[in-house]
Amino acid sequence: MNAAAASERWLPGDRLPDVRLRAHDGSSQTLHAEFAGAPLWLATPVDEAAARALPTPPAGVVALCVGADAALPPPAPWQAFTADTRWCAALGCGLLWQADANLRLQACHALPLTVAPMPPAAAPALSPTQTGLIAPILQVPDVFEPELCAALIRHLEIDCGGGDVSAVLVLEDGQQRLQVDPSIKQRREVIPRDPALEARMHERLMRRALPEIARVFNFEVRRRDPFKLLAYPQGAGYFRAHRDNETPDVAHRRFALSVNLNQGDYEGGEFRYPEFGLSRFSPVTGAALVFSCSMLHEVLPVERGTRYAMTTFLA
Numbered sequence: 365m366n367a368a369a370a371s372e373r374w375l376p377g378d379r380l381p382d383v384r385l386r387a388h389d390g391s392s393q394t395l396h397a398e399f400a401g402a403p404l405w406l407a408t409p410v411d412e413a414a415a416r417a418l419p420t421p422p423a424g425v426v427a428l429c430v431g432a433d434a435a436l437p438p439p440a441p442w443q444a445f446t447a448d449t450r451w452c453a454a455l456g457c458g459l460l461w462q463a464d465a466n467l468r469l470q471a472c473h474a475l476p477l478t479v480a481p482m483p484p485a486a487a488p489a490l491s492p493t494q495t496g497l498i499a500p501i502l503q504v505p506d507v508f509e510p511e512l513c514a515a516l517i518r519h520l521e522i523d524c525g526g527g528d529v530s531a532v533l534v535l536e537d538g539q540q541r542l543q544v545d546p547s548i549k550q551r552r553e554v555i556p557r558d559p560a561l562e563a564r565m566h567e568r569l570m571r572r573a574l575p576e577i578a579r580v581f582n583f584e585v586r587r588r589d590p591f592k593l594l595a596y597p598q599g600a601g602y603f604r605a606h607r608d609n610e611t612p613d614v615a616h617r618r619f620a621l622s623v624n625l626n627q628g629d630y631e632g633g634e635f636r637y638p639e640f641g642l643s644r645f646s647p648v649t650g651a652a653l654v655f656s657c658s659m660l661h662e663v664l665p666v667e668r669g670t671r672y673a674m675t676t677f678l679a
């Protein structure tokens with residue numbers, strides 16, 4: 365589905381749309397084909413003097429200097445390109461953007477810099493023998509801003525009175541019935557009642573999560589279940605191993621999407637996929653965790669604090 369509109373300014377969290385970059389010798393390449401896979405600095409200096417004054421990037425960072433038309437001569441290792449004017453307008457002028465190895469914008473600084481940008485965080489690597497045990501999940505960082513996460517927690521706890529005790533659907537004599545069942549799960553939940561908050565969540569999913577699901581899983585999302593806000597309090601917060609598409613009413617679901625709203629404020633409450641080893645997953649606040657509804661998964665008991673999350677299902 366569509367990424368950020370081309371006319372709109374991009375924000376930290378957005379993945380850079382692809383563009384053809386033209387070098388001054390007339391050769392050209394595309395951003396995604398040529399420059400994904402390493403952290404990126406992308407500068408848009410206002411003139412040649414600003415281009416010459418660009419800071420030296422840390423080792424391992426690809427540094428591109430982009431302008432709509434000027435023949436800018438930045439110092440090596442900067443590489444100069446021209447690009448589509450609408451693409452450049454969305455990037456803004458006189459800025460240094462930092463992007464991660466997946467070309468997701470992370471931070472933006474005005475040029476000339478007053479403070480040195482943070483070097484890219486070194487991702488801890490697993491040993492080759494550990495990687496065979498990883499469940500095929502997708503994590504998309506920065507889908508919700510921290511401020512939106514905090515607003516969702518307030519909405520659940522204050523506007524919605526903390527939500528309702530979560531029930532499970534049971535089939536008895538051909539009849540479906542909702543029933544609280546602590547042998548399966550314990551948590552509170554609510555469908556958000558604020559259309560403005562819902563619209564913000566929807567926009568962020570469309571803009572940040574769905575393009576990644578399309579790319580990584582080759583799946584076009586066409587349908588979404590209602591959003592649900594969840595609270596897993598210490599001592600009464602867990603969801604035992606289950607699949608998300610096993611009863612007729614939910615058989616249409618393809619992917620589960622869950623966003624932690626306050627990671628770090630609680631202990632426990634991690635996801636685990638018992639068919640794929642014992643690794644636990646606790647994505648950072650605002651990141652979307654996406655996985656197939658057919659995979660067995662559980663939310664481990666919260667040992668301290670309250671885990672807040674937002675979840676939905678995609679088809």
Ligand SMILES: O=C(O)CCC(=O)C(=O)O
Nearest residue numbers: 594603608622663673675
């Ligand atoms: O706690 C979550 O984020 C989602 C839990 C879950 O597996 C579900 O609601 O089906």
Ligand SMILES: [Fe+2]
Nearest residue numbers: 607608620661
């Ligand atoms: Fe689930």
